[in-house]
Amino acid sequence: MILALAGGVGGAKLAAGMARALLPDELVIAVNTGDDFEHLGLQVSPDLDTVMYTLAGIANPQTGWGQAGETWSFMQALERLGGPAWFQLGDRDLATHVERTRRLASGESLTAVTRAICERLGVRHAVVPMSDDPVRTVVHTDKGELEFQHYFVRERCEPRVERIDYRHSAAARPSAALSAALANPALRGVVICPSNPYLSIAPILAVPGVREAIGRCARVVAVSPIIAGEAVKGPAAKLMRELGVEPSAVEVARYYRGIARTIVIDRADAALAPAVEALGLHAAIEDTVMRDDADRERLARACVALLDRTGM
Numbered sequence: 001m002i003l004a005l006a007g008g009v010g011g012a013k014l015a016a017g018m019a020r021a022l023l024p025d026e027l028v029i030a031v032n033t034g035d036d037f038e039h040l041g042l043q044v045s046p047d048l049d050t051v052m053y054t055l056a057g058i059a060n061p062q063t064g065w066g067q068a069g070e071t072w073s074f075m076q077a078l079e080r081l082g083g084p085a086w087f088q089l090g091d092r093d094l095a096t097h098v099e100r101t102r103r104l105a106s107g108e109s110l111t112a113v114t115r116a117i118c119e120r121l122g123v124r125h126a127v128v129p130m131s132d133d134p135v136r137t138v139v140h141t142d143k144g145e146l147e148f149q150h151y152f153v154r155e156r157c158e159p160r161v162e163r164i165d166y167r168h169s170a171a172a173r174p175s176a177a178l179s180a181a182l183a184n185p186a187l188r189g190v191v192i193c194p195s196n197p198y199l200s201i202a203p204i205l206a207v208p209g210v211r212e213a214i215g216r217c218a219r220v221v222a223v224s225p226i227i228a229g230e231a232v233k234g235p236a237a238k239l240m241r242e243l244g245v246e247p248s249a250v251e252v253a254r255y256y257r258g259i260a261r262t263i264v265i266d267r268a269d270a271a272l273a274p275a276v277e278a279l280g281l282h283a284a285i286e287d288t289v290m291r292d293d294a295d296r297e298r299l300a301r302a303c304v305a306l307l308d309r310t311g312m
Contacts, residue, residue: 286299
């Protein structure tokens, strides 16, 4: 069994590739819930939804989030009434949030709700939240303290970031499914997907016990989301610059040092391999841009092969 850590569009793409390469009982995908928030009285879990929709084959191919073929009648009516329309909820997507909120209010855990929605969507691989307890990513900026979705969506990542907190993480516990995966004696290894290290992976690692358990795993492969100094999608490169870190595969490797054994970097960054290996990590060079399902599966199989190599 392989454990994948994922969040955001890049993470969802590789998770989908791994689902194509591995049987359902061979893969557990643990997803960031630091982005979760309450909006319009509904519990919204953007990263869980992106992963679920992508694995189900119904994600919006233009945005990477939300569902394909969306309609927007609800948002149009809400805006006409003067309601907050900055966070777009498509009509189909809205049903997910309504059902999640209903089930949570009845006493079900986020893990149970996610499992039920996955079954309805035809997702056979295990998609699990990092925790059933609330952890909230808070971004401190030159415009003040912002909840993650306010920074990411409402402010479009424009404020300058000064630091990031993962609020309530110290009191959170890993979900039972994540704990079981980490403790499974049949665990072949961990793949850290090309998600934003600070916004998608760090909240997972902030849950007590998770970083330590992954650090004890002999085989951990991380895929860099930075290619030639830029992020394929999202604010990772901008964020790194504002935090005083050069956006490069080398700095991604430095961030994961002590956890990962191997860093997968794109062929465009092949010249950085010696600098990565000077950090004590193995640098594997692959085509990491995932344009279609074939690219996703190819990269996933490369990561699995790296896990299975002796000493990785």
